[in-house]
Amino acid sequence: MDVPQRSGAGQWEAPVTQTRTTDVLIAGAGPVGLSTAAELCRHGVSCRLVDRLPARLPYAKAVGIQPRTMEIWDRMGLARTVMEAAVPILGQLIYVNGREQARIDLALPPEVPYGFAALPQYETERLIEEYVAGLGTFVERGTELLSFTQDRDGVGARLRDASGAEEELRVRYLIGCDGAHSTVRKGLGLPYEGGAFAEEYMLGDVEVDWDLPYGYGVRSTHRADDGSTDDLLVCIPLPGPGRCRMSMTVPPELSTRSTGEARKRGDGVLHGLQGDGPELSDLQAVVDRLAPTPGTLSRLRWSSVFRISHRIVDRYGEGRVFVAGDAAHIHPPTGAQGMNTGIQDACNLAWKLALVVRGEAGPGLLRSYDAERRPVGAEVVGRTVRHATQGMDADPDDPGTLLLREAQLLVGYRDGPLAAEPYGPVGAPQPGDRAPDCAELTASVAAYPLRLLDILRGRAGHVVLLYGDDPDVLNRAAGTAMATGSALTAVGDTDGSVHPAPGPGPETLAVLGRDASAAAACLVATPAYRDAAGEFARLYRPEGPTGFVVRPDGYLGARFPLDGISVALADYLATLSADPATAGAARSA
16 A cells, blocks of 8 residues: 655655565575575565665675584575585694694584585575575565664564665564664664774685695784784685685775775774775785795685674664674674674574464563574674684684684573573583584485484474384373474463464474384384484483484474473473573573
8 A cells, every 4th residue: 555654844755655565574685684584484484585785796705604504504405505516614724924833624523514614605695595585585686674663563664675666564573684784773772882903904806826735724924023913814715716715904005995884874883895995916915925835816806995893782682673693793704703603693583583473482482582692692702803813822722622613513502591401411412502413323214324414404393302212112202292292382472371372393203222123113103213323322412211302493402301201391392482581580490
């Protein structure tokens, strides 16, 4: 319906179309916004995805892909596509004043299914966009979020498309994935505390001909007599012969080329691309000074000057409006943490929002997004600032722990409001921890071994894993799990009370111990897989028949003995309906 709108001066403006066509509006179609849309669509939630830019930017900005992100994409069914397009990052070579100081091989434990990889950001965006399009959602390019208001029942958003036509949209929720200069963050009035580094950096997407090993990044610095670093060259491999993304300190004669994006936007946030880029000769001059071996640059695809800030909001949302990715936190690119942290923000929020939109969880569940993800964002900001200013060698963690943390495999929510009481031996994965992948699971029909990720792939909701040797025990537990889940799937009261409602409960799968009899490989009540090599038992450390709830984002929600499955599942599902602060306080008591 077209409704005339009265301006602030009292004059009538052109008609504005008012519609309500979707549950969730996502502002920003970068990797974080696209990931949010992908997860929402996968969970059956309708959304619109708008971006003010007319097309993807052809820039290799965020290029690092962490193993944890690959696990998330595996659950979605996207990992193979990304893996075929990306290049592996095998390690890093570190030089100071022309001498090799360290060679770091990025070797992860064998149970981790993916390594480190690199892919230009625009390619990452293309692959996720194609995935989202396959689910029926398309990016509305050239469409800008102008403003929004919210009330108890929804959000009113004002959009303007590429033709200049405006639309007023009524949605249930709004998510701002619109970057460091976020309209959504500003509209919420969220403080964005932090600061900016004085240095500027040059970025260049180039090809280089030099004699350095394939798949290794290069960090080469010059250290002055006083011990300070006064020159820097960082190279990250990209797909294609000799191709890499180089970053380096801007020399004084080039820093004045910056156009001051923060000044243009008037928000004081000095972060991101700042203006005209350096020439190939400017980059070659740095390579000539700092490269550990002679190198010749060619085919400059793109270059820019880059500024770095470190900021984080004081909360990740308010009411029915949320922020994720750079709209919530920005920091130095050290360790390729930014995009990957934002994608995990998206995954964490999307599954919770889907449960609430479908009426299968109470609105209080959405408050756990801030409770779980903002501490992660604060840790990443602090760590990357520390690494950028003091170097990674100043980190107190041992190299193995440091590598797992950089891979984002140590991110967890044990102290979060959704983690059930711990159960099992010390050192075993507990509620709030990442659910480890494991290999060598077998099925009665398949003639090849499977990984746990293979079994979980494509399952959008919660999954209950039942471990044991006795098929009768597993059958009874599976029946209880399905009955409990179906009875307590949906909850809608803000007071935390639980009510039955239609909708499927968690999927239930059985994992049989390696010592189980051959006849137990086929259970009646639920699909079953055999822990043929004992890998599940080694990594999950069950004590007798044990159950596990795996959340949609691949974290453990609960762990319990099978003889207590009914109470454990009821308690966990009730937590999804309760106010997180109330649930956490109850567990503490």
